[in-house]
Amino acid sequence: AQKITQTQPGMFVQEKEAVTLDCTYDTSDQSYGLFWYKQPSSGEMIFLIYQGSYDEQNATEGRYSLNFQKARKSANLVISASQLGDSAMYFCAMRPINTGNQFYFGTGTSLTVIP
Amino acid sequence: SAVISQKPSRDICQRGTSLTIQCQVDSQVTMMFWYRQQPGQSLTLIATANQGSEATYESGFVIDKFPISRPNLTFSTLTVSNMSPEDSSIYLCSVAGTSGTSFLRFEQYFGPGTRLTVT
Numbered sequence: 155a156q157k158i159t160q161t162q163p164g165m166f167v168q169e170k171e172a173v174t175l176d177c178t179y180d181t182s183d184q185s186y187g188l189f190w191y192k193q194p195s196s197g198e199m200i201f202l203i204y205q206g207s208y209d210e211q212n213a214t215e216g217r218y219s220l221n222f223q224k225a226r227k228s229a230n231l232v233i234s235a236s237q238l239g240d241s242a243m244y245f246c247a248m249r250p251i252n253t254g255n256q257f258y259f260g261t262g263t264s265l266t267v268i269p
Numbered sequence: 270s271a272v273i274s275q276k277p278s279r280d281i282c283q284r285g286t287s288l289t290i291q292c293q294v295d296s297q298v299t300m301m302f303w304y305r306q307q308p309g310q311s312l313t314l315i316a317t318a319n320q321g322s323e324a325t326y327e328s329g330f331v332i333d334k335f336p337i338s339r340p341n342l343t344f345s346t347l348t349v350s351n352m353s354p355e356d357s358s359i360y361l362c363s364v365a366g367t368s369g370t371s372f373l374r375f376e377q378y379f380g381p382g383t384r385l386t387v388t
Contacts, residue, residue, distance in 0.1 A: 187376075189376055189377075191379075196381070197359050197361075197381065197382040197384060198379060198380070198381045198382060199312075199361060199363075199379035199382075200379075201376045201377075201378065204376055245311065245312070256314060256317075257312075257314070257377055259311045259312045260311060261310070261311045262311055
């Protein structure tokens with residue numbers, strides 16, 4: 155079975171500080187992609203970062219980095235230098251190779267950046 | 270990346286009626302997807318819409334309730350039929366991007382969503 159778990163329903167971070175959003179996954183596939191999306195209150199889903207299961211280096215995109223620990227099946231998102239505009243819901247998603255284009259989403263983490 | 274638009278952006282509907290949501294993409298794409306996001310919940314895939322064939326529905330979703338059209342490679346519609354308050358959700362259209370050379374790298378791009386409230 156494919157499953158994504160986000161155990162932090164809500165997180166708070168001080169502006170300019172770093173924050174880590176947790177994500178663990180479960181799959182029997184050897185090949186899979188891991189994604190993080192941001193959903194502001196407007197409702198749109200914004201792609202942030204991708205990590206492939208065979209990628210040896212952790213992915214980085216600007217202030218976003220993905221702490222990928224394959225043996226632990228975790229793919230935590232690290233946001234550095236938090237900004238007020240980072241306040242949103244964050245969803246971790248997985249795409250196992252054997253499910254075609256289907257994505258499995260976690261339940262999300264609500265991040266609030268405090269000025 | 271793909272630019273996706275949806276109409277309407279939001280609507281309030283009476284129970285028992287139907288609403289058709291439109292999704293337009295700025296480039297030709299093979300597969301389009303429809304998701305539902307109930308209040309405070311994560312995204313649930315409703316169906317995959319391929320051009321020229323019947324949509325493929327996920328468990329718990331049926332064509333009679335959520336008929337889908339895919340007349341060409343840039344457009345799709347989702348109809349929410351015989352609505353009840355339980356259908357109040359955000360409905361999101363998405364397409365698979367093709368960044369890079371790895372199939373696994375194909376992230377999904379989402380439209381802005383349609384906020385539906387059924388009274």
